[in-house]
Amino acid sequence: MGLKTYRAETSSEDGAASFGEASDFQLQAYYDRTYRLGAQLGETRNTFISISPPIEALPRQDIIWGLGARWSASDFIQTVATVDFLPHHQSDNIYSAFVAG
Numbered sequence: 001m002g003l004k005t006y007r008a009e010t011s012s013e014d015g016a017a018s019f020g021e022a023s024d025f026q027l028q029a030y031y032d033r034t035y036r037l038g039a040q041l042g043e044t045r046n047t048f049i050s051i052s053p054p055i056e057a058l059p060r061q062d063i064i065w066g067l068g069a070r071w072s073a074s075d076f077i078q079t080v081a082t083v084d085f086l087p088h089h090q091s092d093n094i095y096s097a098f099v100a101g
Contacts, residue, residue, distance in 0.1 A: 008038035027051075041085070042077030068096040 013033045020026035030049040036042055051068045073091045078084050 008036055010037075011035045037077060037079070040080055040083045042079055043074060044077070045072060045074045047072040064101075065099045066097070068094075070094040 012035070014031060016028070016030045018026060018028040028051045030047075030051075032045075032047040034043075034045045034047075036044075047070065049068070049070045051066065071091065071093050074089070076085050076088045076090075078088070
């Protein structure tokens with residue numbers, strides 16, 4: 001009886017975009033899609049990150065602030081009856097804010 005090996009099928013796509021000037025309002029967005037299908041389980045995950053970094057609040061002070069949001073949805077693919085994770089669909093959401101002076 002020999003050792004049996006399995007190859008996992010994987011793929012990934014991503015992209016990024018930004019709008020605005022660095023000294024003014026700036027919006028950045030990032031998207032990532034990951035797919036993995038192995039011998040025991042599989043997963044598809046889509047992640048979208050949106051960031052609104054520094055906006056100067058006052059003209060003579062260096063106070064900056066920003067907001068961020070991250071949405072990441074995951075779909076579990078059951079490939080064998082003995083391995084299962086619940087829930088099969090799950091979304092993780094993270095929100096952030098910062099102020100610096």
